[in-house]
Structure formats: C-alpha cells, structure tokens
Amino acid sequence: MNRIISRRGRMFGIAMASVSFLSVAAVSAGEISVWVWDANFNGAAMREAGSRYTALKPDATVVVDDTASQDDIRAKLQTQLLAGSTDGLPDIVLIQDDVAQKYLQSFPGAFEPLSDSIDMSAFAEYKVAAATLDGKSYSLPFDSGVTGLFYRSDYIKEAGFTAEDLNNITWDRLVEIGTVVKEKTGHQLLDLDLNDSGLIRMMMQQAGTWYFNEDGSLNIIGNAPLKKALETYAKFYQADLVKPVSGWAEYTGAFTSGEVATVPVGVWITATIKANADQSGLWAVAPIPRLDIEGSVNASNQGGSSWYVLASSDNKAEAVDFLKTVWAGDIDFYQKILVNQGAVGSLLAAREGEAYKATDEFFGGAPVWQDFSTWLSQIPSVGYGVFTAEVDAALQAQLPTIIQGGDLDAALQAINDQATQQMQ
Amino acid sequence: MAQARLDRREQITGWAFIAPALILLGLFMIYPIVWSLWMSFQVGKGMNLSFGGFANIVRLTKDPVFLRALGNTFTFFIFQVPIMIGLALLFAVALNDSTLRFRGIFRTAIFLPCVTSLIAYSTVFKSMFATDGIFNQALMAVHLIASPISWFGDPFWAKVAIIIAITWRWTGYNMIFYLAALQNIDRSIYEAARIDGVPAWARFRYLTIPMLKPVILFTTVISTIGTLQLFDEVYNFTAGTGGPSDSTVTLSLYIYNLTFKFMPSFGYSATVSWVIVVLVGILTFLQFLVARDRKIKQ
C-alpha cells in the first residue's frame, strides 16, 4: 500500500508545488521545538527549563508550542506516524505515561532512546519503567502523578475525626469515616464520574498490578486487586457517599465549591484546589488509602507524563543535551517549577531542595511536598502495556452495573471478553 | 423538467460546469476513499499491516462495541431526525409569514445555536445537565421528577440528553434551508388558495410540502448523514468515552477511538467507516424512493 501512495503522491506533489501559496515554516538550527498541552503547567515548566538552557548555551533556544490539547497532540502524532511523514513534528514531545508504550511499540524507531546518554536511576523507578522497552528507556521523566487524599480538614474535624484518623488507612475504613462525615456534616465523601476509571486504576497500581500480565496478556479474571477495587468502588455508591458528576468542570466544581469532603487524586490537582484562596487552611493531604488486601501500599499514581525525543529530529543531539543538562541535573530548576507551577518532578534528588522542605499554609502548615516525595518513592511499578485505553473502555462499560451491586465475577468476565475482542 | 436529450454542445457545456468540482473531488476525496477501501482489507496494528481479506468484516460481527455503536446511532437517527425536521419546518413556515412581527429577531434567535461555538455550547449544556443543573431544577420545580436525574450517569437519560442537545443545535440550521426555499414559492398561489377558502393546514399539506420537497429531501439526507457521523456532542459530553456504559457511543466516535485513542488499528477503523457508507447508501436510496413514490401518486 505504501508504494501506491508514494507514487501517486509524488505526481500530485509535482502538480501541487506550483500552487503553494504559503511555504512551510523553516526550522532554524539551534532551535529545539517542544509540544506541550497546558500553557500554565507543563508549558510554563518547559519555558523555564528553556531559559535556563539558553543562559548556559546562548545560541540555543527552546520554542514551546502550547496551542494544542493533549488529545490534539495524540491525534497529530498518531496521524503523522501512521502516514510515515515527520514534516513539522517537533524535536521533543510530551506524552502521558500510560499511553507511552502504545507509541513505542506501534512505531518502532520513531523515538530516540535516552537511557544511553542519561542516567535513569536518578528518577522514580516507576516512571522509568513506563517508558522502557527492550532494556532501553525512551523518556526523560517529567511530572509525577503521585496520589494523595486531599480532604477538607474542617469537615473531618466537625465529624469528630483527626488527621491521624486518616493516616495510612484502608479504603474500607474511608467508607466508614465517610458515612459518619455525611451524617454529621451532610457532605458527600467524594465525587465520581462513571466515564473515568482513574480511581480504579489508582487502586490497582497501589497493589502493584495493572490490566496485564508481564507478557502483555490480559489479567482481568483472577486479578484480585482489580476485583477488590471494583468492590470498593461499588461500596462508595451503595453507602450513598458519592456525588455523581460528568466531565472535568463538574468534577473539579464539586470539591472547589466545598461540596464533597475528600478528593483522592494525583498531585497535579494542587493548583486547581489552591486556586480558591479563600479556602486556605481548610485543606489537608493524607496518604492515599490502601486496598484491604496483601501487598497494597499507601502510595499510588494517577496520570503524569514524560518528555520524548523524536528520532526524526534534526536537532537530536542538542535536544538530548538539553534534557540532560536541565531536566536531569538542575535541582534548583525543580524547586522553581514546584513553587510556580506546583509541578512535582520525578528527579529523586529534587526533594533535597529548599522548596520541597517548605510547609504550606494552605494545607494547614504541613510539609506537603516532603510527604508527596516520600510517597513518590513508594509507588509500585506496573507495566501499562499497550491496550490500557481498550480495557478502560471495557471497564467503563460495566461500571453502571457494578455500582448497582451487580455480580463482580460476571462484570470481570464481560470486561475480559470485550477487551479480548478489542485487542486482536 | 430539463430536456430529455441534450445535443453535443450542451453535453460539453454540462461537463464544463461540473469539471472543476470533479477534478478537486477526484484528488481530495476519491483517492483517499479508494485508499481507505483498500485499508479495510488490512489487518494488524500500527505500521505492521497485512492483507486479511474479509477478516475485519468477521471481526465487526463479533465486536460488542461496534454493535452498541450501531444500535445507538440508529436510536439517535430514528428519534432525533424527525423531531428536528418537523420543528425546523414549523418554524420556517411560521417565520415566512410577512405579517408576523419581530421576524428578524425570532429568525436570528433560532439560528443562534448553530453559530454558538462548540466549546461554549458543550460547556453550557454540560452545566445545564449537571446533577444540580438547571434542567433538574426545572423538572423538580414542576414536580415531574422527585430526585435529580444523573443525566450522564444513566444510560437512558444520557441518550435523551444527547438528543435534546443535537436538536437544539441543528434545528435553526435546517430552518435556514426551508426559509431560503420558501422564498422561491410564488406567493400568488397562496393568496389564491386563501381566497378560495383553503384552510391553513391544507395549504401547508398540499402547497408548501410538495413545493419544498426537494429541500426537505435534501435536509433529510444531510441530517441522516449528520446523525450517522454524530461525533461532537458525544465526544464533548462524555469526555470521549461514549459512556455511561457505551450508551452514547456512536460509529464516528468509535472510528475516532480506533484511529487515535486505541492501539492504531487503521484497517479496522476503515471498515467501520465503510459500514457508515453502506448504511447511508441504503437510507438515502429509501428516502429518494419515498420522495419519488409520492410524486407519482399526486
């Protein structure tokens, strides 16, 4: 099929070349282009990194393009790699960890291995594992999705609990606490979106499992942590502790407006919570509850992304050097993006810096960043595989039945069947 | 209508009029489509493709998501298209009355939804369909429901919400075509009928509808295609999942997911695209058939 395209395409190319009324933007040397998806978060962090690099190497500039959403970037990347055309792709692109393997395995040779030139042991192990294929690691780990249980300390106190009561508990205990909180304060425990399986994935990862076995085959039926996670998820609904929401605005609205008492979520939510300055001092963070089964820990991950260098880049060497110099070496840089963007990086040494040791009045004067970086080092590594999106879809299809108390084994069977079908 | 037989010069003129369009369509449509037809016989993931014959079609018949998407798409089609076409026609006829006051305001207002940017539209509708959003408050105020509906937490209500949203967005759009077409109808026929004592409903049924038939057919075909390609609403309202429980997943959303979200499986997504083509082909043929049939009876 490729031959047909290229021959026809070339004829077409010759015909069209004369009518081109705007030419392709030229890429100048010494310029490292980067695609990010949030101007105020990863975009701002990357700009800061760029200016630090330019300070060291005045002829190098980092050009950050933040005019696309994450879905947009995925669509562009996938279309171009499928078309076998690298025109206009950047030198560095940001990719979320749980989809990385899909790109690495579908498009072999499209990304540059970084573990040859950068020491990966300096980063959180689970982040490196997500981008490792055949012994080589392809990403420079960026923000961590280390999770915590953000909660309204005023509601918890009103219900008669202390911070210690939330420390290193199980999800089952959280359901008990939530029931009391609802009785005493009238607030729901948490808000959940049936179109999002984030919480279930978080629970799975804290027990060190995912949807797949090590060889990539499905691990659904007989996956005890998954079953326990679904059971816990259903418990929230059956105890009537959930405010049902749909979509990001409603999801964040439920806790920023003070409607629900807790938010179990990745650390990147901090900026959204802190945007409501009038709630300063009313929030606190506890370790994420664990599953009530053997091997589950009070630490997990949700989301988080890393930098990838495209093999097609004309500027590969410089792009790698940039990542190595700033992102793998500059501890001070990590302090700055923590303070300004609330970005918790994955470079383990960063926690020794000033900013990580500071306390935060918004969270009742607790050393939240030290806590997060402690939990970060405890996150179990799991293999995200290449079919996470497919299994997610299969799982979400069963959620409405599960929350009404449907049979879990039947649900797992249905998830397994649909996922098997989708993976062929 | 047009002459039965064209002479040679007219034949050439006919080709000349459609040539620019045909050349462009050949380049930018036929060629990619032929490519996608060829792709639909390929199996594999990412770049590793091989010829699989009818393997993708076999896979379709066993794919629960595809079957759900097909079912949902038909549900949307059967309920939404007639409601929307009916409302658009009603508004157009009402607004075509030159004695009606504030016509410009009404016309603009009803057209507004399809101009409103998708982002504003989906943000607003999501907040209106929220658990403590305006829809639930209104329904509870008039005692139609006792407790709030979780619109996108319930497979049935999620479909209802999507139908409401699309109807809201596209009714004014269809109305434009009818308004433009109504201008082409000779007013004196209406006046004559009115003076002869023909009642309004009969004027609508026996004068307006037949004269609007080409445009009604046009909007019906376009709406059919639009519904079968339904994507924006379900993508934006359900964060791209088509949930809850796949209750709003459509064929187009599924194609998008197969192409961009899942492990790229281009051959299979091309096959699903061709299912839409076949369906539209059948439905369009039926719609033309119905339109032609009526013409003969008259």
Place this chain on the structure above:
Amino acid sequence: MTVSPMIAGAAARPVARAFVPGNAWALARRGLVYVLLSVAAFLSIFPFFWMMVGATNTSAEIIKGKAWFGGALLTNAATFFAQVDAPRIFWNSGFIAVVATALTLAISSLAGYGFEMFRSKIRERIFGLLLLLLSIPFAAMMVPLFVMFSQAKLVNTFASVILPTVASIFIIFYFRQATKAFPSELRDAAKIDGLKEWQIFLFVYLPVMRSTYAAATIIVFMTNWNNYLWPLIVLQTAENKTITLILSALTSAYTPDYGMILFGTVLATLPTLVIFFLLQRRFVEGMLGAVK
C-alpha cells in the same frame, strides 16, 4: 408577552375578514405561533446569553453557577490577549474561511447548476456516487490526505486546509436541489436573447438565486470557521493556527480559566453572527421580487 400589538395587526388585515367564523380561531392560532416562537427563541438564546455572562465573570464564579453579569470582563480580556496572539489567529481563521467560502460557492454552485440543467445518464450516476461519498467520515480519509499534502510539501500551509473543502458535495447537492425551483422560462428567454450558457449563469441564475447563495454563504463560512479535525492535523506551528484550535486547547488545561475561554468564544462567534445578520434579509426579499 407581545400579544396585544400582534392581535391588532392581525385583525386589521382585510384577507382574514373573509372568513367570519374562522376569525377567532385565526387569532388564537396567531397567539400560539407567538408563544411557540418566543419559547424557541428563549431556549435558543439562553446558552448564548450564558456565554456572554460567563465572559464577564471569573472562572470560580462560573463554576459556582453565577448567572448574571460580573465585573471580570477586562481581566478576562487581558488574560485572553496575553495568552493568545489574537490578531494573528483571527487573521488566520478569517483568511481561511473567506477564501474557502468564495471558492466553495463558485465551484460548487457551478457544479450544482451543471448537474441539474444538463442531465445525462452518466452525470446522474456520478451524482449518485458523490452523494454516497458524502457519508464517509473524515477520520477515515485523514491519513491518506496527510500523505498527499506532506509529499506536496504543503503541510502547515493554508492551502492544505482550504483545498480539500472547496469542492463540497454537500453544497453541490444543495445548489442542485435549489436549482429545481429555478424557472426554466428564464433560461429559455435568455437563450433566445443570444446569451451563452456562462452568461446565463452569471447574469440570470446568480441574481435570481440570491437567497440560495446567501444561505450557502452562511453555512459554508460557519463550517470553515469552525473546522477542527483537519486543520488540527495539518497546521503545525502556533502562528498558523485558527481560533477554533486555540480555544479547544485552552479548555483542556488542568485548571481551565473559563472566564477567559468564554471571552474568547464570544469573540470567535462574532464573525459568523455578523455574516448572518448581514445576509438574513436575503431570505425575506425573495427571488420573484428580484426578477421583476
């Protein structure tokens, strides 16, 4: 609501008096029409109104559901213009939409006229085929189209956005259906006067079909202005992007600034709205009036 003036208006009309028993019924129906249109207009305007209200409120106020104008308009505007290179982005959107609309109307109306006026077996077959192709989801054609444009070195140009939209089967179909109402006597008369076919098209057909062109202009402009998936794929650099792409990226931030985004959507909606206002009169003037 606005009942009394319209009742007066209706009663004054001489034609209505022709049926004495039907008079009350006609009035009641009139009232019903007004109620129906008012409800529809209210429902249609509401989200638009909400968008304008949102543009004057802060993000936190919007999430809390504030439903009246606030004082954050200038802040939102400042944030928007600081984050978005608005003149450039709106120029891009405008250029693409205007050029695409002009070319689409020219090429597609010619084809619609051609298909309807010069019917032949083979052209009917082609037309049927085109209708079928109209239904192919764009996502299925994107990869091959991208390969074509990439090999023509046209990726990241406005040409790559405009060219695939110019021959619109949808608009060809629309013009063909509308041409069915074009009085053939006009064409015959013009022929007797010795006009060539292109002259008939330009000097008879085009003025007569003004309302059709007006409707098509609105639809095509709107489609191009809001076009998303294809520009997303082919426009690579920030300075070439359209407002639709930029707004979509802004909404997907971790902490979206809804006030700023809604300010942007209000701006982005204005051009289509202005075009609608300017052209809507064409629907009223009518074609027969234009001929006489």
